[in-house]
Amino acid sequence: MNIVVCMKPVPDPRRWGKLKLDPRTMLLRRDEVPAVINPLDRNAIEQAVALRAAGPGTVTVISMAPREAEEQLAEALAMGCDRAYLLSDAAFAGADSLATARCLAAAIRRLGDVDLVCCGSYSLDGSTSQVGPQIAELLDIPDLTHVTALSLQGGTLRARCATEGGETVYECELPALVTFDKEVNVPRTASMTGIMRAVSAGVTCWTAADLGLSPAEVGLGGSPTQMLNIFTPPAARKGEMLEGSPSQMAAALVAKLGLRRHAS
């Protein structure tokens, strides 16, 4: 069973206070915040590695990202993936979800002989939930989204999918694409053997030319989405810091709230 996991590096949520919007390019400035594996992509890696353990096959992890993403790909190898590919090219800059899916689908096609594609249900930063279903559409395979439990019998996948009204169980034949919610499993941490394997496995880089994609199909040129505006919403309520000793601050707060003090 050959499985591909699509893994997006996202800004570390513990450092989101440092994230800034660039008003000129209308993009997130990611340079000051270190990246981590998108949390739901950890669940996708866990599921892929667990499925592979049941028989022969490979787990390949792919990212479309800048060169620094080799670090997160190495971590995915250490978690048990067999091969890692980084799709990195200056031409990919400004990609919307469709241009991203087009690159990932082209890489999956180039790998060939893929039975299952695993994604997170959404990324922590963009959160459109579009990339997985778009890859499936481009590859012309079925997709099951928001999966909270998955089993495989023969060539048939059985998945419990979270829906607005509850949950639905679907079955479909391979090849297929699945996007995972966090309830599906508890992702493993990298083992020492995994870390050593990651060092020897290395990461293969592919450019737009390697994927057979023209400049018109990738990056800003290949993106039908047009960003009209991006801004930090004003705080809904203005905070006010009270100063002084605790009893002075308490008295000031009572006054501001218009409360009467009870004689003690």
Ligand SMILES: Cc1cc2nc3c(=O)[nH]c(=O)nc-3n(C[C@H](O)[C@H](O)[C@H](O)COP(=O)(O)OP(=O)(O)OC[C@H]3O[C@@H](n4cnc5c(N)ncnc54)[C@H](O)[C@@H]3O)c2cc1C
């Ligand atoms: C006009 C426009 C320009 C943009 N320009 C930039 C830019 O210059 N730089 C930039 O960083 N972002 C840019 N973005 C954001 C970019 O479109 C999204 O980061 C990207 O399309 C993924 O969408 P998402 O985060 O909503 O993924 P979702 O659909 O929420 O992600 C679902 C799953 O898809 C997979 N996935 C998503 N993205 C990747 C990836 N890159 N590699 C591997 N797997 C992936 C993961 O499994 C993930 O869990 C731009 C967006 C727009 C609209």
